Amino acid sequence: DVKVTQSSRYLVKRTGEKVFLECVQDMDHENMFWYRQDPGLGLRLIYFSYDVKMKEKGDIPEGYSVSREKKERFSLILESASTNQTSMYLCASLLGGGTGELFFGEGSRLTVL
Amino acid sequence: DQQVKQNSPSLSVQEGRISILNCDYTNSMFDYFLWYKKYPAEGPTFLISISSIKDKNEDGRFTVFLNKSAKHLSLHIVPSQPGDSAVYFCAAAPLNTGTASKLTFGTGTRLQVTL
Numbered sequence: 531d532v533k534v535t536q537s538s539r540y541l542v543k544r545t546g547e548k549v550f551l552e553c554v555q556d557m558d559h560e561n562m563f564w565y566r567q568d569p570g571l572g573l574r575l576i577y578f579s580y581d582v583k584m585k586e587k588g589d590i591p592e593g594y595s596v597s598r599e600k601k602e603r604f605s606l607i608l609e610s611a612s613t614n615q616t617s618m619y620l621c622a623s624l625l626g627g628g629t630g631e632l633f634f635g636e637g638s639r640l641t642v643l
Numbered sequence: 644d645q646q647v648k649q650n651s652p653s654l655s656v657q658e659g660r661i662s663i664l665n666c667d668y669t670n671s672m673f674d675y676f677l678w679y680k681k682y683p684a685e686g687p688t689f690l691i692s693i694s695s696i697k698d699k700n701e702d703g704r705f706t707v708f709l710n711k712s713a714k715h716l717s718l719h720i721v722p723s724q725p726g727d728s729a730v731y732f733c734a735a736a737p738l739n740t741g742t743a744s745k746l747t748f749g750t751g752t753r754l755q756v757t758l
Contacts, residue, residue: 573748620686634686
């Protein structure tokens, strides 16, 4: 069974802390994505990666960075967490050339105090 | 500017009845449309899709209708079951983008199916 696993389901961090959100997929998918979900705003793309060491900005990349050192792993980094980054973060993967049928992880709910 | 709009934040339907979830879009370049379903504390899962060459796609109890001239799509669930209670997101993309990076999601509609 295909799986996208996010390492932390719930995190509470303080303003200014560095935060790492990890995502691993076991489907050998080329493409991986980080979204955030906020009430009334739907899912918004932060960053995506179409290959190892490759990354591209999504719609809301400010305050975030990403790392993809291995095909199966895609990390989201908040260099200095702020309260407006409190959100549900969703990782997803997609087979290369796919038409948009993303496989999502269960999400990481981050609270920044 | 919200290019994909789900104007109903919530919908309540009795078990056995039809649920109709609506989605409007503004970008005429969108050619491919998807619906995702999300339960609390879980990630969204793909439900059904449709490309602009069709006006209807059916998968069991789920049917998606596309009206390109009106820039409107709808998801019909018949009959509705309590397990269908979830948040439904529609998403749209230009065709042949090669990746999902051009997917634009709506804000979601919370469906509650009551007994």
